[in-house]
Amino acid sequence: MIPYKYIFKKSIAFLVVLYGAITLNFLLPRLLPGNPAEIVYLAIIKQGGGSINPIYVHQLESEYGISNAPMYSQYFQYLIDLLHGNLGVSIAFFPDPVSSILAGALPWTLYLVITSIVISFFIGNRLGRYAGINRNTFKDLFVDLFSMFMASFPAFVLAFIMLDIFSVDSGIFPLGGAYSSSVNIGFNLPFIISAVYHSFLPILTIILTSIGGWVLGMRNNIIPNVNSDFITFSQNLGLKKEQINRIAYRNAILPNLTGFSMSIGLSVSGVIIEESIFSYPGVGLYMITAIGSLDYPLLQGIFLMVIISVLVGNLIVDILYGFFDPRIKQEGE
Amino acid sequence: MSILRTENLSKVFISRKGIVKSENVVALDNVNIELNERELIGVVGASGSGKSTLAKTLVFLYKPTTGNIYFRDENITKYKSGKIKKYRKNIQMVFQDPYASLDPNHTVEWHVKRPLILIKYKGDINERINELLNMVTLNPPEYYRNKFPHQLSGGQRQRVYLARALAVEPSILIADEPVSMLDVSVRIGILNLLKNIRDMLDLSIIYITHDLNTVSMITDRIYVMHDGKIVEEGNTDSIIKNPMNSYTRELIEAAPNPYKRI
Amino acid sequence: MNHDLFKNSTVNGVSFKFNKIIKPLKILLTNNKAKVGFIILAGMIIFGVLGQFFAPYNPNRYEFVRSMPPSYSHLLGTTVYGQDVFSQLFYGAAPTLLVGFSVGIIGTFISIFVGISAGFASERINNIVTGIINIFLIIPGVLLIMLFGSYFLGIHQSLGYLPTILILVITGWAFGARTFRSITLSIAKRDFILSSMLIGESRLGIIFRQIIRAIFPVIISNFFFTAMYGTMGLTFVEYLGVGNLLQVNWGTMLYWAINNEAYLTGLWWWILPPSFMISILMFSFILLNFGMDEIGNPSLRRFNSKKNKKGDLNEHPEN
Numbered sequence: 001m002i003p004y005k006y007i008f009k010k011s012i013a014f015l016v017v018l019y020g021a022i023t024l025n026f027l028l029p030r031l032l033p034g035n036p037a038e039i040v041y042l043a044i045i046k047q048g049g050g051s052i053n054p055i056y057v058h059q060l061e062s063e064y065g066i067s068n069a070p071m072y073s074q075y076f077q078y079l080i081d082l083l084h085g086n087l088g089v090s091i092a093f094f095p096d097p098v099s100s101i102l103a104g105a106l107p108w109t110l111y112l113v114i115t116s117i118v119i120s121f122f123i124g125n126r127l128g129r130y131a132g133i134n135r136n137t138f139k140d141l142f143v144d145l146f147s148m149f150m151a152s153f154p155a156f157v158l159a160f161i162m163l164d165i166f167s168v169d170s171g172i173f174p175l176g177g178a179y180s181s182s183v184n185i186g187f188n189l190p191f192i193i194s195a196v197y198h199s200f201l202p203i204l205t206i207i208l209t210s211i212g213g214w215v216l217g218m219r220n221n222i223i224p225n226v227n228s229d230f231i232t233f234s235q236n237l238g239l240k241k242e243q244i245n246r247i248a249y250r251n252a253i254l255p256n257l258t259g260f261s262m263s264i265g266l267s268v269s270g271v272i273i274e275e276s277i278f279s280y281p282g283v284g285l286y287m288i289t290a291i292g293s294l295d296y297p298l299l300q301g302i303f304l305m306v307i308i309s310v311l312v313g314n315l316i317v318d319i320l321y322g323f324f325d326p327r328i329k330q331e332g333e
Numbered sequence: 334m335s336i337l338r339t340e341n342l343s344k345v346f347i348s349r350k351g352i353v354k355s356e357n358v359v360a361l362d363n364v365n366i367e368l369n370e371r372e373l374i375g376v377v378g379a380s381g382s383g384k385s386t387l388a389k390t391l392v393f394l395y396k397p398t399t400g401n402i403y404f405r406d407e408n409i410t411k412y413k414s415g416k417i418k419k420y421r422k423n424i425q426m427v428f429q430d431p432y433a434s435l436d437p438n439h440t441v442e443w444h445v446k447r448p449l450i451l452i453k454y455k456g457d458i459n460e461r462i463n464e465l466l467n468m469v470t471l472n473p474p475e476y477y478r479n480k481f482p483h484q485l486s487g488g489q490r491q492r493v494y495l496a497r498a499l500a501v502e503p504s505i506l507i508a509d510e511p512v513s514m515l516d517v518s519v520r521i522g523i524l525n526l527l528k529n530i531r532d533m534l535d536l537s538i539i540y541i542t543h544d545l546n547t548v549s550m551i552t553d554r555i556y557v558m559h560d561g562k563i564v565e566e567g568n569t570d571s572i573i574k575n576p577m578n579s580y581t582r583e584l585i586e587a588a589p590n591p592y593k594r595i
Numbered sequence: 596m597n598h599d600l601f602k603n604s605t606v607n608g609v610s611f612k613f614n615k616i617i618k619p620l621k622i623l624l625t626n627n628k629a630k631v632g633f634i635i636l637a638g639m640i641i642f643g644v645l646g647q648f649f650a651p652y653n654p655n656r657y658e659f660v661r662s663m664p665p666s667y668s669h670l671l672g673t674t675v676y677g678q679d680v681f682s683q684l685f686y687g688a689a690p691t692l693l694v695g696f697s698v699g700i701i702g703t704f705i706s707i708f709v710g711i712s713a714g715f716a717s718e719r720i721n722n723i724v725t726g727i728i729n730i731f732l733i734i735p736g737v738l739l740i741m742l743f744g745s746y747f748l749g750i751h752q753s754l755g756y757l758p759t760i761l762i763l764v765i766t767g768w769a770f771g772a773r774t775f776r777s778i779t780l781s782i783a784k785r786d787f788i789l790s791s792m793l794i795g796e797s798r799l800g801i802i803f804r805q806i807i808r809a810i811f812p813v814i815i816s817n818f819f820f821t822a823m824y825g826t827m828g829l830t831f832v833e834y835l836g837v838g839n840l841l842q843v844n845w846g847t848m849l850y851w852a853i854n855n856e857a858y859l860t861g862l863w864w865w866i867l868p869p870s871f872m873i874s875i876l877m878f879s880f881i882l883l884n885f886g887m888d889e890i891g892n893p894s895l896r897r898f899n900s901k902k903n904k905k906g907d908l909n910e911h912p913e914n
Contacts, residue, residue: 447794
């Protein structure tokens with residue numbers, strides 16, 4: 001049975017938050033200090049060699065409230081521009097439109113986020129299961145200590161150390177970029193190999209720094225399950241140890257799945273920072289550049305895109321969760 | 334004169350299934366009961382018959398779906414929070430599980446003291462706590478006052494809870510299966526206590542249970558509940574000796590009897 | 596006989612009050628993880644307090660030979676600006692701890708307030724507050740740090756660590772609020788809370804007298820989690836350049852080390868010591884966090900713990 005009501009409820013919540021984020025994005029430049037509009041205005045005049053192109057005047061009007069039009073009409077203009085995919089023009093990468101920059105950067109970021117979050121979820125849960133089943137043994141202690149250490153070491157320092165050891169000193173992995181310049185972009189084997197090769201180090205680093213939470217969470221989820229009455233009952237029925245562990249694991253993974261949707265936000269934060277360190281051409285790298293050059297249109301675009309991606313990710317995970325958890329199917333809650 | 338009376342009291346729980354489909358669970362179906370001053374009545378029924386829902390509706394932990402509740406002939410069904418608070422000073426409830434109804438983080442003394450403070454007890458609160466603990470036969474009170482719930486046995490906990498409920502000085506006490514979680518050996522003690530308290534304090538008590546043996550020991554009148562309906566009511570002895578309803582007969586047949594062999 | 600009993604109970608009464616004061620500490624020390632975490636944290640605090648007096652040099656002096664490797668006179672060498680790394684590490688401990696603890700305390704207070712009121716309020720309020728909590732949870736923290744950080748960029752100098760703490764509280768309170776909401780929801784349905792409603796206790800009375808006490812281990816555990824977030828967050832705020840970079844703390848040390856590419860130029864003594872100090876501090880917070888979780892959730896504990904029978908622990912009869 002498909003949990004319609006549940007999906008409906010989650011979709012409504014998604015739309016509400018999405019609308020909130022879009023509105024917040026409209027208000028941001030109007031709330032930020034240092035008058036971004038003026039900065040953008042001056043930047044555009046400078047880039048344009050003293051004269052200002054009427055197209056950019058329109059952008060300034062719609063995005064930064066420089067025009068004297070009332071707030072609501074600015075707001076509608078902003079919404080209409082958004083529907084047309086018009087996010088303005090970047091300052092740091094003048095005169096590239098923000099939407100085309102994002103279109104180039106977002107796929108790489110999504111690739112990093114999805115790959116690393118999925119791998120770290122699976123390995124982390126397996127390790128947590130291993131620790132929980134062998135609890136209070138040296139195996140458990142070792143896994144626990146490893147996870148806690150990984151969770152406590154500053155993530156960006158680890159990234160720099162990895163970069164130094166594996167790229168700078170030994171040259172095993174490239175210093176940056178998402179693929180080598182010698183391959184043709186497209187769906188061909190050399191390109192895929194090159195892309196995987198370039199992303200190996202960033203993904204490994206993200207997994208190392210995010211795996212600890214999964215391991216410890218899974219361990220704490222599975223221990224009450226291993227001690228529960230129905231497991232004792234299964235033992236008495238004569239089920240094999242491996243079968244019993246599988247039952248306990250299945251029960252313990254549900255609460256971790258809820259954590260999965262919450263972890264998307266954290267994971268995106270991590271990826272944004274790692275990208276800037278590994279010079280990986282994703283959203284994070286552009287964000288650091290945008291901050292450095294006070295490129296507000298680009299920052300706004302990134303803010304909006306990241307939030308939309310996170311929301312969509314959440315919606316997908318929530319809906320999948322609805323199929324997994326039998327309680328949701330029945331109650332629709 | 335009746336002190337508490339219900340008139341066609343119904344409670345329907347709605348459990349939703351899908352977008353449009355929802356299923357109604359009728360927990361109480363036009364229940365009419367009447368409790369007189371200084372009376373000890375029983376409500377008997379198997380689990381799932383709506384007994385606990387009845388108890389919780391009478392103390393406003395649930396809102397009735399339809400029907401009315403009368404307290405001293407005043408319709409109190411539509412009472413809002415402030416008035417509910419006042420009404421609750423007249424009616425207290427003893428829960429089924431004494432392991433869950435006492436706060437594990439507080440002492441016996443705290444449990445009895447809080448209601449005294451809340452009703453703004455005029456006299457010496459310290460004395461009153463001892464008096465209440467004595468009343469529920471926790472002797473000597475000083476020994477029990479600083480104990481935590483987990484240091485007490487089930488029977489002792491239920492006595493503490495009784496002292497807490499009595500501290501409010503209610504005129505009605507609803508005991509929802511007060512002995513079903515206790516060892517058989519201490520049940521009699523608690524039931525006798527209920528009866529003695531009724532005599533001492535002029536309380537009216539509704540004793541809710543699934544156990545026909547205990548109900549016949551202390552109650553004057555009983556209501557038999559089945560699927561949210563009252564199926565039979567009347568004098569305890571006559572119903573147990575001569576049940577009219579087929580469900581009551583089944584219930585009596587099913588009650589364990591030490592002299593009967595299967 | 597009676598007299599004896601009476602005497603006993605007064606002794607009990609005194610020890611009960613005594614218990615009340617050292618109870619949190621005693622609870623902590625019943626768990627091995629928490630014990631180790633507590634010892635490390637205590638060491639860190641001593642390090643941070645004493646550091647201000649025992650640091651060999653002024654951490655802001657730029658007068659030593661630049662980029663010197665560790666030696667007897669400079670235990671952890673010097674930076675490219677000619678500062679003594681060891682002194683910076685000493686001086687930086689207190690502010691780092693201060694930020695971590697402040698974020699932990701303020702964040703926990705907010706999440707208790709939001710979480711408990713959501714869990715104990717009507718269903719509609721609960722839904723609205725849950726929505727707000729979820730929004731804060733799913734928006735990537737980096738974006739909020741950037742946003743609020745840039746807001747304070749110009750006025751950092753005059754406000755000290757206040758903006759940093761504020762940013763981290765704003766981005767960090769929602770995790771705890773979610774925990775408190777769900778745990779309050781489950782406790783609010785228990786009989787001992789219903790009982791208090793029946794005797795006429797007000798909602799506030801129930802929250803302060805019973806719910807807060809029942810979830811006390813969770814509160815402590817959450818405090819350590821939020822403090823952990825605060826410590827880690829400090830390094831991120833500094834790394835992203837929206838903090839106050841002129842102050843000496845472990846976050847700014849990392850910022851300057853990374854900004855001067857210490858990892859490439861082989862100045863390991865500049866980048867590794869603050870990293871490991873942060874790591875150890877975080878480690879102690881994690882240990883305390885998980886230790887308190889185990890105390891609050893007895894099924895995670897070892898079976899042979901006899902102490903819980905004596906009644907120093909908050910144990911619930913069910914589950």
